[in-house]
Amino acid sequence: MRVVIIGGGILGTAHALAAVGRGHEVVQLEREAEARGATVRNFGLVWVSGRSDAEVEISLRSRRLWEEIGGKVPAVGFRPAGSITLVRTEAELAVAVSAATGPTAAERGFELLDPERVRALNPPLRGKFLAGLHCSTDAAVESRQALPAVRAYLAATGRYTFHAGAEARTVTRGAVTDDHGRRFEADLVIVCPGAAHSGLTRELAGELPVRRVRLQMMQTAPLGEPLTTAIADGDSFRYYPGFAGAQLERLNREESQTFTAARHRMQLLCVQRLHGGLTIGDTHEYEEPFAFDVDEAPYEHLTSVVEELLGRKLPPIVRRWAGVYSQSTDPAAIVTRVRAADDVWVVTGPGGRGMTLGPAIGEDTADLLNL
Incomplete structure (x- = not known):
């Protein structure tokens, strides 16, 4: 499939990693020159200790995924420090x-x-x-260097392209157009807007919880x-x-x-x-x-x-x-996923758990969408 991911933060990159890992072609758009939101303004902690009992399984699974990523991409700086x-x-x-x-x-x-x-x-x-x-079981990664390292790893597969300074303007059936006027064909669009709940996100998904x-x-x-x-x-x-x-x-x-x-x-x-x-x-x-x-x-x-x-x-x-x-806003929700159209999904809202749970959330979305 041709998957276009809007958003260059941890959730967007985790979804790119999951999609490329399952054999699909991915184009990822980031409106800034580099992701500058919560993805890089955090501790880089993979925090199992404080998660609720219901979240222990996904937290430990995500921690194992981070360890696997660290083995393939040493520059993410994974360390099982506790x-x-x-x-x-x-x-x-x-x-x-x-x-x-x-x-x-x-x-x-x-x-x-x-x-x-x-x-x-x-x-x-x-x-x-x-x-x-x-x-x-707690661990850490280097939040300021993890995503560029993962993107370099993905680019080496030949099935991934990252466009910085590219703001998605329209999402229509089968394509995304950015503010440079470029059109990216897509079988599936995954929007990971982080804390940008207005603009295109609201246009696609309405008022999110x-x-x-x-x-x-x-x-x-x-x-x-x-x-x-x-x-x-x-x-x-x-x-x-x-x-x-x-x-x-x-x-x-x-x-x-x-x-x-x-x-x-x-x-x-x-x-x-x-x-x-x-x-x-x-x-x-x-x-x-x-x-x-x-x-x-x-x-x-x-x-x-x-x-x-x-x-x-x-x-x-x-x-x-x-x-x-x-x-x-639902305390029981690990993340908010909204199907905006047949081939368009919006994924956001993991709270302060984005770095901890990102890899597992990406895998779970891939399973949900049968990627």
Whole structure:
């Protein structure tokens, strides 16, 4: 088949990978010179630990797919580093104990570690904490270089073409026309618009059951020592469905976040890039219109939390940024797929799970469409 994919982010590229892998010819259009949305403004985490029980299977399957991709395309920077969620209060510890003894703990690779074992696994963690919830199945990729590397791999097959700076303007039966006036014949069109819910997306699919979420993140200069796992703090329990239960309800009831953390709906996630710097975040903002600038208070809070856990000063902050991703409003929906016409599908709304679940979502769409 001739498949045209609109959107150069992780979902679009994952669908291209699935289609080419099944023998089809793919043309992918990206309106920017390079994908610049949530795909590159994230941690690069393949995050199994916090997914709901219903999402464990797809999360682990996607993680295996990332490992396969990393084996074929080393430049994506896949590494099975795992994660440690560090808890600092008794209420957070209770949530961690519940997760480590829950019905899916073995599948997720959960193990509760005392501070000594945490430091043996990840020596830079010399700060203050009561315990660490280790998840051995979590992994990471390099979000800023993964997609160009995958595209180069796809191009080498001879059945894939990427057009940058090409905005799709019309989708008619059997063809897509871009803003250069080029016409691309298509047996199937898959639109992966990310957080661009208006314009062509609305024209094709109407009002989608999705919302946009804004986040703030930052990156440091090289740490000077290897942070062997990703790390999170106990506030992250509040934002992941995999930790739901009586212990989390008690945490939310008995221990409110600091004013800054609560106001910005914050959690700490931190992962070391291959160049040695740390990517640190993040915040959650749901009410539009979003500000065009960034707020300094979250960065100060995140810096203080990381320094408390590391027991040292952070290297200088070299980058700060905001990003926006698309999230399905149905909490049970992993992604929103809408059939806009017989041969046109719109796929968006994985929330903050795009990098984690992208490869599996692409494969599932291919199965759904009998590619």
